[in-house]
Amino acid sequence: MTPRLPPVLSSIDLPLAELQCAALDGELFALDQCFCPIDEFDTIHLRARALGVVLDARIIAEQMTAAWVWGAALNPPPRHQLCVAIGARTRPHPSLNAVLREVVITDDDIDTVSGVSVTSRLRTVLDLVRFSEPFGPRQEAAVRVLITEGKLNFKQCVDSLTARRNLPQKRIALARLAALESPAPLASAS
Structure with missing residues (x-):
């Protein structure tokens, strides 16, 4: 054998x-x-393992990196988007082209995929609509896939945003979610 x-x-x-x-x-x-x-097969577990090769256990994949792990984006972002809980005091492996931020995060916001911490689908949606600049077709498609695959709906996302006080970029996020929820206008046949 x-x-x-x-x-x-x-x-x-x-x-x-x-x-x-x-x-x-x-x-x-x-x-x-x-x-x-x-x-x-290219699965969420395989993607998480590939990322986990160079991640410290305290580092959490977020935003488009999390969307990629969840299968909502075909390719990883050019710079991985990672976060740690405030006070975690760690850095990503030097070989990883990444940006790391300290965030307030709860255990409910984190899922573990093949030993790698990844923001939950809901938290990933909220972070994408809050912080993506630009918020273009790639981010929009990722949000739609995350909502569908995570069995979420727009109301859950809006309710989660409005339940959090003093949340930066909340108005922008709510506007982006409202735009995504409304059907795209049909092209005129004239």
């Missing part, structure tokens, strides 16, 4: 040149900064 490769490989496992050659030979495919055997 041939030994099976682990589902996620990084430069910690093999030299980067070998991983890239195996990808060129069609044996592996790139997943963010890692590589996976071609018989692996």
